[in-house]
Amino acid sequence: MAQRSPRKSLQLNRANTPINFSGPMQDVNVISDHMLKVEWRNGLGWSNPQIIQSGPIALHPFAHVFHYANECYEGMKAYIDSNGNVRMFRPEKNMERLNFSASRLCLPAFNGEELLKCIEALLKVDKEWIPRKKGYAMYLRPLIFSTTPWLGLTQTSEAHLYVMMSPVGPYFKSGFVPIKLAVDSKWIRAWPGGTGNVKFGGNYSPTVMAQRDAANAGASQALFVYDKEQYITEAGTMNIFLFWKNNMGEIELVTPSLEDGTILAGITRQSVIDLAREWGECKVTERMLPLQEVLDAFIREDVYEIFGTGTAAVIQPISSISYDGIDYSVPKNAFSENAFQVRMTNTLTAIQYGEIDHPWSRVVA
Amino acid sequence: MAQRSPRKSLQLNRANTPINFSGPMQDVNVISDHMLKVEWRNGLGWSNPQIIQSGPIALHPFAHVFHYANECYEGMKAYIDSNGNVRMFRPEKNMERLNFSASRLCLPAFNGEELLKCIEALLKVDKEWIPRKKGYAMYLRPLIFSTTPWLGLTQTSEAHLYVMMSPVGPYFKSGFVPIKLAVDSKWIRAWPGGTGNVKFGGNYSPTVMAQRDAANAGASQALFVYDKEQYITEAGTMNIFLFWKNNMGEIELVTPSLEDGTILAGITRQSVIDLAREWGECKVTERMLPLQEVLDAFIREDVYEIFGTGTAAVIQPISSISYDGIDYSVPKNAFSENAFQVRMTNTLTAIQYGEIDHPWSRVVA
Numbered sequence: 178m179a180q181r182s183p184r185k186s187l188q189l190n191r192a193n194t195p196i197n198f199s200g201p202m203q204d205v206n207v208i209s210d211h212m213l214k215v216e217w218r219n220g221l222g223w224s225n226p227q228i229i230q231s232g233p234i235a236l237h238p239f240a241h242v243f244h245y246a247n248e249c250y251e252g253m254k255a256y257i258d259s260n261g262n263v264r265m266f267r268p269e270k271n272m273e274r275l276n277f278s279a280s281r282l283c284l285p286a287f288n289g290e291e292l293l294k295c296i297e298a299l300l301k302v303d304k305e306w307i308p309r310k311k312g313y314a315m316y317l318r319p320l321i322f323s324t325t326p327w328l329g330l331t332q333t334s335e336a337h338l339y340v341m342m343s344p345v346g347p348y349f350k351s352g353f354v355p356i357k358l359a360v361d362s363k364w365i366r367a368w369p370g371g372t373g374n375v376k377f378g379g380n381y382s383p384t385v386m387a388q389r390d391a392a393n394a395g396a397s398q399a400l401f402v403y404d405k406e407q408y409i410t411e412a413g414t415m416n417i418f419l420f421w422k423n424n425m426g427e428i429e430l431v432t433p434s435l436e437d438g439t440i441l442a443g444i445t446r447q448s449v450i451d452l453a454r455e456w457g458e459c460k461v462t463e464r465m466l467p468l469q470e471v472l473d474a475f476i477r478e479d480v481y482e483i484f485g486t487g488t489a490a491v492i493q494p495i496s497s498i499s500y501d502g503i504d505y506s507v508p509k510n511a512f513s514e515n516a517f518q519v520r521m522t523n524t525l526t527a528i529q530y531g532e533i534d535h536p537w538s539r540v541v542a
Numbered sequence: 543m544a545q546r547s548p549r550k551s552l553q554l555n556r557a558n559t560p561i562n563f564s565g566p567m568q569d570v571n572v573i574s575d576h577m578l579k580v581e582w583r584n585g586l587g588w589s590n591p592q593i594i595q596s597g598p599i600a601l602h603p604f605a606h607v608f609h610y611a612n613e614c615y616e617g618m619k620a621y622i623d624s625n626g627n628v629r630m631f632r633p634e635k636n637m638e639r640l641n642f643s644a645s646r647l648c649l650p651a652f653n654g655e656e657l658l659k660c661i662e663a664l665l666k667v668d669k670e671w672i673p674r675k676k677g678y679a680m681y682l683r684p685l686i687f688s689t690t691p692w693l694g695l696t697q698t699s700e701a702h703l704y705v706m707m708s709p710v711g712p713y714f715k716s717g718f719v720p721i722k723l724a725v726d727s728k729w730i731r732a733w734p735g736g737t738g739n740v741k742f743g744g745n746y747s748p749t750v751m752a753q754r755d756a757a758n759a760g761a762s763q764a765l766f767v768y769d770k771e772q773y774i775t776e777a778g779t780m781n782i783f784l785f786w787k788n789n790m791g792e793i794e795l796v797t798p799s800l801e802d803g804t805i806l807a808g809i810t811r812q813s814v815i816d817l818a819r820e821w822g823e824c825k826v827t828e829r830m831l832p833l834q835e836v837l838d839a840f841i842r843e844d845v846y847e848i849f850g851t852g853t854a855a856v857i858q859p860i861s862s863i864s865y866d867g868i869d870y871s872v873p874k875n876a877f878s879e880n881a882f883q884v885r886m887t888n889t890l891t892a893i894q895y896g897e898i899d900h901p902w903s904r905v906v907a
Contacts, residue, residue: 206604206691206692206693206694208602208603208604212603231603232603233600233601233602233603234600234601234602234603234605234608235598235599235600235601236598236599236600237573237598237599238573238577238596238597238598238599238704238706239571239573239683239706239708240599241747242607242608243599243607243613243685243687243743244613244615244683244685244743244746245743245746245747246611246613246742246743246744246746246747247747247750248608248609248611248747250609281748281751282747282748282750282751283747283750283751283754316693318609318693320608320609322608323747326571327571328571328681328683328706328708329571329854330746330747330749330750330753330779331750332750332753332754333750339603341603341604341693343604343693363735364735365733365734365735365736368730368733368736368768369730370728370729370730370768371729371730371733371736371748372748377611377744377747377748378608378609378610378611378743378744379611379742379743379744379745379747379748380744381609381610381611381695382606382610382611382612382613382647382648382688382695382742382744383646383647383736383737383740383742383744384695385612385647385648385695385696385697385698386646386647386648388695388697389648389697403735414695489694
């Protein structure tokens with residue numbers, strides 16, 4: 178029961194600090210009626226999965242997730258095809274990655290195929306919530322966090338697994354909307370030996386500052402680099418691709434490699450690599466990519482297209498990269514019907530909505 | 543309302559994965575009767591602070607703290623002196639650091655002196671909970687996290703500030719208990735441009751793995767290093783000091799410097815530096831400290847003492863560092879009554895319990 182404020186005059190606002198962020202979001206995302214909940218206890222394992230009404234999550238004030246960020250998650254989508262079937266896109270990859278993330282944080286592992294069965298059950302219960310138009314989908318958020326009610330940092334003794342859902346509209350309401358990136362060499366997103374390849378909450382909140390700096394520089398997202406060589410890693414919360422003529426004169430699709438563990442192994446990223454190899458139009462390369470090499474290619478006018486990849490946007494076209502006061506832009510035809518990224522988007526979404534029969538798309542409900 | 547499990551046979555335990563961690567903690571820390579709660583909203587600022595009964599914290603399932611680790615905290619202690627006064631140790635430093643942490647994560651800033659008044663009010667309400675014996679204290683956990691109920695990563699629109707309390711016993715129940723460290727060169731705690739100098743949840747959960755590796759190597763804590771030079775940064779969740787004859791033949795107290803932002807600016811750390819300078823017994827240095835320089839000094843038998851510092855232990859004596867299969871140990875007299883770390887511990891605790899009159903100790907209730 179709440180008591181009155183200890184002193185009526187107490188207030189925490191600092192006179193000289195503006196309390197208004199320039200941030201967006203007035204709205205609140207909509208959560209579907211139900212969510213999946215599974216509890217884990219050391220020595221007992223996972224409880225019976227339950228589909229419960231969506232509502233507040235109540236935890237002990239000492240729960241580790243509030244203090245030590247023992248939390249990892251996934252982003253997935255479910256689509257309704259023209260036959261009314263519910264489809265998911267390579268969902269087993271999300272299960273693998275969530276287990277990988279959990280293991281890095283000493284959170285409990287689980288059986289991915291069993292969790293997918295639970296997700297199917299959840300989608301059936303809330304099927305009416307899944308939007309039926311092309312471009313629309315149900316976004317799914319599997320999430321594991323430690324509820325260990327111990328004030329010190331320890332191994333996890335208790336954890337919760339949730340799957341929450343939110344219907345989402347098309348990322349681009351009126352066709353492709355390319356965005357600007359600003360190179361951020363001040364804030365380093367990830368480092369070898371860290372957690373850059375883990376879908377871990379702690380990778381994300383530190384990038385809010387970079388996002389604000391990018392917005393102040395007139396860009397939509399930060400382009401993260403690291404080390405003296407300014408290796409390109411990720412753009413905002415997306416993987417990044419270049420379609421260009423490289424410095425050997427070859428037409429190439431290139432994306433930063435996963436070798437040093439600083440980059441999230443995106444499922445859309447892997448799908449773009451796989452499809453591009455299948456298409457055979459160009460060399461397809463994963464390697465360390467110093468920023469200067471990219472800027473040099475811009476100066477030679479050899480950069481044809483740049484795009485980000487992720488579950489939310491699928492493909493996010495990029496119009497320019499701002500660095501050191503200079504804007505490096507891709508040509509206008511980067512966004513034409515025949516552009517690599519446009520054809521890739523069309524193919525991927527056709528697979529996701531079951532218009533092309535493909536093993537990556539799984540009918541789940 | 544909970545529904546039944548979607549399929550009775552569903553279960554997430556993976557046949558081949560052991561679900562038992564070798565972790566400790568069977569007990570649950572005790573929380574005092576009350577906690578302080580203040581809510582923040584973009585555009586409205588902080589609400590009236592309230593002292594409420596301790597109980598579960600209930601948040602929207604999309605609250606950012608669960609997904610993106612927008613959270614930072616402090617650790618402080620309140621002590622009862624021989625006159626029955628409640629004292630705190632340099633609490634304004636914790637307020638400064640919490641504001642610094644919040645600013646790095648784009649969480650709201652607050653007026654530190656006003657929050658200290660709220661903390662005093664909380665300590666008065668739960669004064670009977672503060673243990674009265676020397677060595678015992680009330681541990682306080684100020685905590686700010688984003689409750690923004692938006693599924694995407696955005697600027698913070700809503701946040702909560704809590705102060706929770708837990709009575710704690712002496713860190714060492716029977717005198718000094720030195721611990722072993724194991725050098726961890728696999729997991730990197732922090733890097734320049736990251737969040738190593740921020741008391742941010744995301745710095746902590748990734749170290750649970752390092753802690754487990756250290757335990758498997760027979761040590762209590764990991765000694766974190768980074769970069770090719772293997773610069774020493776922190777030991778577990780503590781700052782680290784060496785008392786030694788350096789390679790110039792000088793008697794020196796040395797601790798890693800704060801210059802590159804990889805190290806938490808510990809308040810006990812700063813207090814040890816300040817007192818050592820006042821004592822004038824030795825050179826006192828903050829600088830980058832390559833591991834090899836320390837190992838060389840061990841081989842010369844020039845390392846006299848190593849200790850960690852932090853709010854929990856004040857001073858944590860270290861007996862040995864294990865690296866590459868070799869144990870490097872300090873001499874036995876490192877823990878004698880006359881040792882630097884023992885005298886430092888005695889002085890700091892005498893200040894904390896008001897036995898020595900010192901401006902660092904503030905009577906608050």
